[in-house]
Amino acid sequence: MNWSPSMRATRREKLQQPQLSLLDRRVLAFDLFASDRDANVRLIENRMVVTRKPHDCVLCGEGIPAKSRVRAQSECDRDRNKVMTFYVCALCCAAIDLSHTDAGAALEARYRRRA
Ligand SMILES: [Zn+2]
DSSP states (O other): OOOOHHHHHHHHHHHHOTTOOHHHHHHHHSOSSTTOSOSSEEEEEEEEEEOSSOEEBTTTOOEEOTTOEEEEEEEEETTTTEEEEEEEOHHHHHHHHHHHHHTTHHHHHHHTTOO
8 A cells, every 4th residue: 555645644633532532531541550560661652443353451361352442552662672562452441441430349350350
């Protein structure tokens, strides 16, 4: 596919995400790794996406089917010079939103699904 200026405009609009709902903003603000993290990592992108391929959720470990609207966070691991993308399934996104009113109970239940 050849590049055209209209493609750049489309990408810019996607990045700005003017349609972000309160739920989306809460989900995106949630710290996926809390303090349990290697510091030598740079955040590249954190946004809501519609998946093209199946992925596994970074929180509950369950499969995310293609065409799901989920959070995707891409990071560069400086030590390994490698980009990694972490996906959060729709049910975990809902649990993150709930954690503002249930003190994290729904999210804890999602974490417990990990084998
Ligand atoms: Zn999940």
